[in-house]
Amino acid sequence: xxxxxxxTEMTATxxxxxxxxxxxxxxxxxxxxxxxxxxxxxxxxxSYNVLDGLEEKxxxxxxxxxxxxxxxxxxxxxxxKDSASYLCAVRDDDYKLSFGAGTTVTVRA
Amino acid sequence: EAGVTQFPSHSVIEKGQTVTLRCDPISGHDNLYWYRRxxxxxxxxxxxxxxxxxxxxxxxxxxxxxxxxxxxTYSTLKVQPAELEDSGVYFCASSQETSGSLYNEQFFxxxxxxxxx
Numbered sequence: 001x002x003x004x005x006x007x008t009e010m011t012a013t014x015x016x017x018x019x020x021x022x023x024x025x026x027x028x029x030x031x032x033x034x035x036x037x038x039x040x041x042x043x044x045x046x047s048y049n050v051l052d053g054l055e056e057k058x059x060x061x062x063x064x065x066x067x068x069x070x071x072x073x074x075x076x077x078x079x080x081k082d083s084a085s086y087l088c089a090v091r092d093d094d095y096k097l098s099f100g101a102g103t104t105v106t107v108r109a
Numbered sequence: 110e111a112g113v114t115q116f117p118s119h120s121v122i123e124k125g126q127t128v129t130l131r132c133d134p135i136s137g138h139d140n141l142y143w144y145r146r147x148x149x150x151x152x153x154x155x156x157x158x159x160x161x162x163x164x165x166x167x168x169x170x171x172x173x174x175x176x177x178x179x180x181x182t183y184s185t186l187k188v189q190p191a192e193l194e195d196s197g198v199y200f201c202a203s204s205q206e207t208s209g210s211l212y213n214e215q216f217f218x219x220x221x222x223x224x225x226x
Contacts, residue, residue, distance in 0.1 A: 031212070044217070099144075102151070
């Protein structure tokens with residue numbers, strides 16, 4: 001089976017940095033995705049890691065360690081609009097995604 | 110370019126009734142996926158189409174759920190008869206073939222919120 005864990009909630013101040021951790025145990029691995037989802041909207045793609053290391057895209061970075069079954073999403077220079085749910089998802093060998101329950105990030109002024 | 114669209118956005122039905130959800134993927138995307146999120150739980154995979162063929166339907170909960178993708182364009186997901194535990198948000202996603210995208214990421218629709226009373 002698939003087991004993907006991430007914290008339920010995180011709160012941070014505008015302009016700060018937040019790191020959302022994700023650990024996974026899955027039967028197959030063909031990449032790890034991070035999606036952002038605002039309430040009532042579609043999950044939108046943020047980042048993708050398939051090799052170990054750090055991928056940086058503007059204010060967002062994502063890290064992967066396959067040997068440890070671990071990833072994190074780093075959000076820098078937090079803005080109010082970054083308040084959302086962040087979903088960690090592992091793609092298996094057959095291309096379907098297994099999701100964590102999501103981390104709700106609240107950015108305070 | 111239009112994204113993945115889903116219809117309806119909300120549906121409220123009574124137990125025992127039938128509901129049909131529709132998904133229009135991004136034009137040219139051969140891969141179409143259905144997922145579901147029930148209250149308080151994670152998004153879970155239901156099934157995967159490649160064009161009009163069912164590639165993987167291992168996540169379908171039971172035979173009350175029927176998905177089709179005639180012609181390989183839009184897809185429907187029918188629940189008949191609906192039960193209380195079918196309530197949740199049903200997401201559709203689509204992606205290009207592997208060779209067409211660096212990440213082959215799945216693009217999600219906004220979901221259909223289904224409430225069974």
